[in-house]
Amino acid sequence: MTGTMTGDGRRARLEARGVTVRFGGLAALSDASVDVRAGEVVGLIGPNGAGKTTLFDVICGLRAPDAGSVVLEGADITGRSVHRRARLGIARTFQKLEVFGNLSAVDNVRVAVEMRRRWDRSPMRPLAEAAAVLERVGIAAVAGEAVAGLPTGTARLVELARALATNPRVLLLDEPSSGLDDSETSEVAGLVRSLCDDGLAVLLVEHDMSFVMDICERIFVLDFGRIIAEGSPQDVRVDPAVQAAYLGTEAAPMNGHRQAP
Amino acid sequence: MSPNASDAVGRAERRDTAADVPRRRRTPVPVRQAVVLSGLAVGAVVVSAASWAGTPVTVGNVGGMVVVGLSLGAIYAVSASGLVVVYTTTGVFNFAQGAVGMYWAFVYWELRVNRGWPAPVALALVVLVLAPLGGVLLDRAVMRRLRNLPLVLQLMVTVGLMVAFMGIAATQWQGDRGRTVLPFFGHTGSFEVIGVTVTWHRLITILVAAAIALLLRLLLFRARLGVAMRAVVDSRSLAALNGANGEAVSATAWAIGSSLAAVAGILIAPESQLVVDVLTLVVIDAFAAAAVGRMRSLPWTFAGALLLGVGQQFIRRFLSFDDGFANMHEALPTILLFVVVILLPQAQLRARGVSAQLARRTLRLTDVKESTVGVAALFMLVLAWTGGTLPFTDAWSSVGINRGVTMMVTAIIMLSLVPLTGWAGQVSFAPLAFAGVGAVIFAKITGDTGSAYGLVLAAALTAPVGALMALPAVRLQGLYLALASMAFARGFELLFFTQTAVIDPNRGGRQFAPLSIGGWELTGTGRGYLLALTVVFGAMVTGLVALRRSRWGRRWVAMKDSEAAAATLGINVIETKVAVFVLSAAMAGFGGALFGLQVGTLNVLQFELLVGLPIVLLLVVGGVSLPAAALFGGVNTVLFIVIKDRWDYSWLSALEVLGPGIMAVVMVLNPAGAVAEIGRGFARFLPWRADARAAYAAEVAANREPEPGELGLSRPFTAADMVATERALSVANELARPGHDGAAAAMTVERPAP
Ligand SMILES: Nc1ncnc2c1ncn2[C@@H]1O[C@H](COP(=O)(O)OP(=O)(O)O)[C@@H](O)[C@H]1O
């Protein structure tokens, strides 16, 4: 199978095609398709409950879709298990933290590095490598501390470091800035940009609109499990369907937490 | 029922299937289930045909089977429905259900038989007053505190309660034989229908179960409180917010559960005997029945229970097994439990968010150097003790040495749970089953030559048995795994160790020659053996300390903290779990071989499920993730024996179960484990542990009363705080929905009205 050529002819590194997921009677995703190319940051936004996290679960293999497929660099990986996909280069962070609370920060990352050594044959010293990743994310200071006791924002950065340590080809970030303060947020933004410059493909779910608008080249808008808009930040911002989805939020544009009408 | 209400029920069911244990993948045609079921049916037919006893299939025989089977099944159903009510409303799975019933059956005996009260008065007092009160008390004192503990500890505390109740009953009613409770209306009270004798007792039993089924149905679907109870099932966090109401619901559930346990215990006492172990193990039947109902459906639970009762009677009446399988009817619930567990769909990896199980203070890992120093000190201590240079000089008498050996062997077997349960988070109640397999293998292969290679072989050959148990384990999580391990242990007890080919009951005398290592002869009870065991134990502890610091140790802990996240790093969760089960089985098998050397002769009783429970509990009380906790556990095991022997009071007679049971229940107050606490207190006096001193100072500062005017916000917002906040927010979400009346609230809250 070959990957779909996207608009400007670059091949998508990762595609989700026509993904549908149902929970009982509720369709969390209906025929949702997204794609992300190498070196690109793609935003995925939408109100709470739109299905963003569910889509991430489908891409990384934690949930089998009722319909649709996941394609990595042209190869259909829909049937692969979570760990196989990870070894193929899909890494993610979690909206609700999934840190290894009983391990220290550096050990959280080290577990990832040690696993990577199994398929990535490059010579390395896991501990040093893990420390380097922590350094890159900016939390080397807490390397020895148990993650359970760390502030939420820092724990989020540990998750980010852990995902990076797998040396991914596609990185899925689920609300990376929640719990982070402003300076940490801008550091993460800088980091994501530099990762993309190195050729990583990043798919990002985020409620902080200025963060998204700043950093993303393209944005997908999800509502009720459907993709209702796709395009550049400018296009999406003025899209009437998007405005309608974020109902009553003209005053506070798209903060993601919709008030009851 | 109003359309609105039925809608709410429908929604609740949807939530049940989608969002709660067990996680299931929805396949339109459950092919695997169908294959397994038909395979089992064929197997059952083949086994029945092969073991057909030749009893004539007459109306009388079949009718008798049905009547007795239904009445037995009715009892299991009553007990199991108590289990289900408590589990669905409070989230705590009560392993002590059988033991509670056992206790109230004894109380009933005391009043009815020993004091000669009239049956109705004794019954009413026990079932309607004492048992519910006891349930409420349990809820208040223990169960409420369990809610925020990790599952491993929840399970251990209720198992502790089970063992404690056994100890209490054995203390209160000494001499566990010869008591009988007469059936209602005596043995002779019976009538005949179409040639089938029905005793009044059995008829009453069946009627009582039917009445209870009806009452529970009415309570849960009509009464206000019952509706509240079901609401708790739908949304525990929502109910938790309703403070007082939630407490009333929880107390009611425990009162009902306890009362149902009492009814079951009193009804079954005349059918079996008034014996602590027997009545306690009724809980296995209840587990199997509840598992058929997937722990939440009462009708299916009843169906499972009745099937079980009739199946047991079928085996007793129409089949005959040779000696090794003579327990087949007793093993049926175990088999059923296993079947259900195998039929359960694969547990899905699932992101759950950080859970409350995060320990705020993670212990610093011991390093190999420290551990070496520690075990060297231990060896010197044992050396001095066996040499008679320490107080308690009867130590070097043969009794003392034997106790020392018991301590070390127990500690070694306990060590097998440290990686499995402590690091990888896989609950197992079956360490003694593995130990038994190791002992048997050692006895068979090299026991009478005394070759030390036999020990290695015992470990190596027990390892595959661990893989066997990992089969259900890789598919299950939490509670179902714990149940599977219990079924596994009980199955080995009833069907494996009973085989003459495995342990020959007629073979007396020592099955183990003294061990010869490098020209030394070690008899299983000698001083040299104790010293050798100390060395072995020390080496294993140090090896585990190193393993915990290795990538396997980290991987296991990571998998325990989040299987989903571990998998997204490329960790093959199945492979990783199998590895830890294999390691654990090998260690237990090795320990079992050493145990065999000590006792000389193997018998079935040594490896029973119930014998193994105190061992598991004492390790957990010490702190299941710490190798040093095994020493704590070993010391305590022996300590209880010593106390009992030294002060020969009759009320101490059940101390070996009472002690561990109570310690495990008290653990609810100190989940980190005793060794961890002791270690934390002690570490700051070690010269090289500046970190411990700093941590201590920080703790003192944190516990200091805040100065007036000082805001309590200086503390960082931790992951655990986030859990609490998330929970509160989700509750707020549900409440924010207009007329919050159902389960799907969280899904729809942000949506504008269509
Ligand atoms: N395990 C589940 N069971 C039932 N419904 C679920 C489950 N997980 C998510 N949902 C529902 O699916 C929808 C999408 O959820 P999610 O992907 O978490 O949204 P988002 O991340 O965009 O906020 C929501 O309505 C949510 O309630």
Ligand SMILES: [Mg+2]
């Ligand atoms: Mg989400």
